[in-house]
Amino acid sequence: MTEDKILWTAQYVEGDLNEEERLAFENLLSYDEELKQHLADYYDIHSSLQMELASDSNRNTLVETIKTLNKEHFVAEQPRVVKFNPYLRWVSGVAAVLVLGMLIWEPWRSNLYEEFNAVPQMSVAERGAEKTDLDHAAGLFNEQKYAEAKVVLAKLHATDAQNAMISYYYGVALMETSEVAKGRLLLEELFNGASVYKYDAAYAVAMSYLKEDQKTDCKFWLEKIPKDASHYEQAQNLLKKL
């Protein structure tokens, strides 16, 4: 019966009923809730499909307008050109030589780890006024009290091992508190998954090898970070320096 009602509804809307059938449909429609629903669904499906299939010349003109306006309003930022006066030109020349000298000498080279190990900040969306364990862990983590954060994170991880965010920060906290092997294991696992922390995990593992001056392993992990990941540029810069 339901299927017949569906066909009947289609015939009604498309004008495929004769006068008598049409009146019968409208009569039934006045009290049959199921039929009312079928009619509403029909209009819904019909209009959605029309939205997808119509060759809509108005829409095409609008898209042209949008493309023109996009060019005006979404230009990439141009680097600003600064004009130098002669004195500044001298000073900047000297400065440039100094910078070049520094680049060759590279007094900071020994400390690549400190340069590249941007310790992440754990941000937790606070929903209620109650402070949860997660907020507590985030607070400790962000104050770099890793040993204390680790304890709270371990508890959270034990109850929710699938939570990628907890795994990530727990892994980092482990590595920061000389439980490196355990931390790496956790982060490698995270890397093998498909969470948003995938490449953050790869970068963190690379950092742990950099700290131990194991360059080959560090490179191995850096190379896993793809172009569209947020750590890509840092990873590439570091790869050049290694």
Add this chain to the structure above:
Amino acid sequence: MTKKVHEDQRYLIALLNNEVALVNEIYKKCAGKVKSFVLFNNGNADDAADIFQEALVDIYNQAKYKNLQLTCPFEPFLLLVCKRKWLNELKKRSISPVTKNEDDLLHIGEDTFEQAEALELQKEQASLFLKAFEQLGERCKEIISWSMKGEAQEKVAETLGVTYGYLRKKKSECMASLVKLIDRKND
């Protein structure tokens, strides 16, 4: 209970009628904000332009085909639609966003959230319907897609080389099969 249509409905009408001056006003109000949000979250100016375009076309579509009536102001609505689109895009690229997405949205009214959500849902639904449509037989697909193009149905019948009566009969049969296909998926 029907809510009052917001006066910013005029921006939807501007999109429908391609009123360039008013569309430009939309850009002046919102483009900069969308751009900085996208740039701040791992995107570039081109990404921002794509998102903005997609959002405006979506709004046009819903206004034209789904009778979208704006009950909230236009600017926060568009910004929210753009933000949600960009956050979805980031998810696809497996990048975690920098900003907590609700942070700066606290002052936005509930209406705006509802309407932005409805827009997204309807779009998803339309693409599901389209997928079901693709599963129909060739003849049905031909008849439905011709009759959806927007031309007069008499003319469609002529193009397909059938009588107007036959077109109506066939179209209702094909549409009924489509509705049943969609129903079965939802069960």
